[in-house]
Amino acid sequence: MKFAIASNGFTALVSFPKSLDISRAIDKKLGAERKTVGLKPYTNDGSIRGNSYNKGGYERVQLPITAPATPEAQQWEGWGTALKPANEPIVLARKPISEKTIAENVMKWGTGGINIDGCRIPANWKEEYPPSWFTSGKSEENTEDYWGKGNIKKNTVADRISDKGRFPANVILDEEAGQMLDEQQEGASRFFYCAKASKKERNMGLEDVEPTTVDDGRNKPIDNPFLRGKTPRRNTHPTVKPVKLMEYLITLVTPPNGIVLDPFFGSGTTGVAAVNLGFNYIGIELDEQYVEIARRRINAAREQFHKHMEVTK
Numbered sequence: 001m002k003f004a005i006a007s008n009g010f011t012a013l014v015s016f017p018k019s020l021d022i023s024r025a026i027d028k029k030l031g032a033e034r035k036t037v038g039l040k041p042y043t044n045d046g047s048i049r050g051n052s053y054n055k056g057g058y059e060r061v062q063l064p065i066t067a068p069a070t071p072e073a074q075q076w077e078g079w080g081t082a083l084k085p086a087n088e089p090i091v092l093a094r095k096p097i098s099e100k101t102i103a104e105n106v107m108k109w110g111t112g113g114i115n116i117d118g119c120r121i122p123a124n125w126k127e128e129y130p131p132s133w134f135t136s137g138k139s140e141e142n143t144e145d146y147w148g149k150g151n152i153k154k155n156t157v158a159d160r161i162s163d164k165g166r167f168p169a170n171v172i173l174d175e176e177a178g179q180m181l182d183e184q185q186e187g188a189s190r191f192f193y194c195a196k197a198s199k200k201e202r203n204m205g206l207e208d209v210e211p212t213t214v215d216d217g218r219n220k221p222i223d224n225p226f227l228r229g230k231t232p233r234r235n236t237h238p239t240v241k242p243v244k245l246m247e248y249l250i251t252l253v254t255p256p257n258g259i260v261l262d263p264f265f266g267s268g269t270t271g272v273a274a275v276n277l278g279f280n281y282i283g284i285e286l287d288e289q290y291v292e293i294a295r296r297r298i299n300a301a302r303e304q305f306h307k308h309m310e311v312t313k
Contacts, residue, residue, distance in 0.1 A: 022080060040063045116167065169192065176196075205298075206296055237293065243272050261283075271294060272297055272301040275301045
């Protein structure tokens with residue numbers, strides 16, 4: 001779980017475990033060896049379903065398909081414990097609400113609002129919305145003047161779209177999800193995009209650290225001879241959040257001169273985001289290894305921030 005807290009308003013990100021193959025788990029519990037009956041195919045886009053780190057590099061492998069070895073496992077073949085984790089909830093809350101109205105509460109405590117304009121999504125509405133939406137039934141051949149002269153009918157979608165950008169939605173898509181939506185229907189995504197944390201972003205400030213081979217828990221020697229899940233990493237934290245996502249959430253809830261508090265600091269992504277935005281922060285982390293990783297990442301972010309400030313002077 002990841003929190004970004006701004007005084008009495010906070011957001012929380014919650015990560016989910018992967019589905020457990022119940023049939024396979026039963027066979028493992030009973031000590032039964034499953035027979036390999038085939039290999040899983042590669043994905044349609046050519047990416048790798050399983051990575052194996054071998055002698056300093058990655059190799060493209062196919063994972064085995066195994067058959068139940070016991071009657072108990074056969075009974076639960078095809079059953080799991082979770083659906084595909086296609087969304088990660090972000091909880092937005094505020095406390096206290098001690099006054100009669102929200103306005104009075106905000107004036108007293110200085111927090112509790114959402115920075116709408118600061119988090120609007122830039123958009124070119126002429127490109128995103130077809131001309132027919134604004135022409136009140138006119139044919140598209142006769143819509144040229146509407147763009148040039150601004151003759152948009154009042155109280156239509158175009159009239160309500162702000163030059164500041166789209167009103168922020170309660171859905172944030174990564175690039176892969178947005179692309180999938182747009183492939184089904186052009187322009188269907190229309191939400192905030194946030195790329196996943198890249199290798200460069202994860203390892204910022206850790207360039208001189210020797211990579212550590214990390215077993216992420218997916219390695220099952222009986223079922224997976226390719227040792228899937230063993231990966232060399234400099235930043236060994238298992239759930240590194242994208243810096244852009246944390247910047248967005250901090251901007252959404254942190255008032256001017258506010259302090260960002262992350263009680264589960266991890267490898268310091270919230271601190272990196274706070275530095276990038278010019279906010280002070282407090283981070284709390286129990287694991288000393290992650291504390292050191294966080295320090296190095298944040299120091300690197302500070303160096304970049306100061307260089308940027310020098311360039312913009």
